[in-house]
Amino acid sequence: MSEIKTTSLYDFHISKNAKVIDFAGWSMPFSYDGTLKEHHYVRESAGYFDVSHMGRLRLNYSQIEEINYLICSDLKNISNTKALYSIFTSEEGTAIDDVIFWKFEDDLILICNASNTNKIKTHLDIHSINYEDLTSSTDLIAVQGKNAIDIISNIMSVPDKFSTSKEGKYVYARTGYTGEDGIEVMLDTNDTLAFISELENRGVKPCGLGSRDTLRLEASLPLYGFELTDDISPIEAGLKWTVTNKEDFLGKDVIDQQIESKEHKHLKRFKLNAKQIARTGTICTSDGVEGIVTSGNISPILGYPIGFVLFKSNPADDLVEFDIRGNLIEGNLLYKRFLS
């Protein structure tokens, strides 16, 4: 194992009394004021997250055809001011990683999961795609929340949703992973503390990976390693909307066949009417179909346990029985997002 990595803000996090955890080989802040408080900062006002552990690779437009072949979405034909969520697919149609592309007139940035940076780099190498790794020379700060855009508009001009912008030292897009509006900003590591201090002066609170997880779950967003893996396709994870690539791409035949046959694993949302949380790995059954919980926690806004469950096939019924430490707990599958 290589040494544990830290972002440029590690000392700053410690000075804020952050609880730190090891995550994907990085020592990262888990919480500052507590996960629930931070969850509510974002839902009610605004919070910022150091997500500099995520991989940041600069790609070249000259290879857009080759890049487009590796993902299930149409990156090539969207405008050069857009941010795009997409999935690198394998020959078997499964997810190598879920990523964000930032398109600029002159530049293409790929943001991947920290746990997958090396895997993505190897994958790009195999397909002879050049990249410049910006991960250690830059930071990535997510500013998210009900008031995030109002606040950020005092610091930089705000692009449309899912659009990108560059302004002075800021390279950014109006994207996020909390279900709230906001932006994600890449900047030189030397400029990060000044930016954070501008945020804090405007009342934006630091938030850790604990609340990032409860926020993304409540917003029905998948996390690689849980809802998406090397063994789960975008279709199985309920992400058919990302399959917009009309040209040939890696794994396309398998994905097309899954769309056609509907015979594949199915990821579903669930809620429990209980005071137990069905956590990752909890086994359940619905209508005789076996499933396994990929993520589960309380929804701080709704006040009850929620989660994602992966079934071997599509269950006909919405009633599910979870085996939580030997007790059978009833839950329901949900066909809408957790938060309306």
Next chain:
Amino acid sequence: MSETKYLETHEWYIVDGDNVTVGISDYAQGELGDIVFVTLPEVGQEFSKGDAIVEVEATKTVAEAYAPMNCVITEVNSALETEPELINNDPVGEGWMVKAEIKEMDDSGMSYQQYESFIS
């Protein structure tokens, strides 16, 4: 009332005559993070030392609190049903979990000083 004693499994208890009050330590609540659900036992339920009496669900993980000695539950802190955060805010006070009648006294828990050096 005797002094507050601590177990290696991070419960605290106070013996008062034939009765004992049980909760979890400040260290334990800090490790668990935000406590969101508490499943309490029924009054009259009997437990042996080491049995799980309370289940605590936190945002980070789930944990159980164990009986410090053989006892029968006489009262539960029902405030925790609606305000589980009492355990985070005041673990050795308002965040108490159960009171029980002692069936077999076992006062072998650690003093606060001993517990402090145990967790450090």
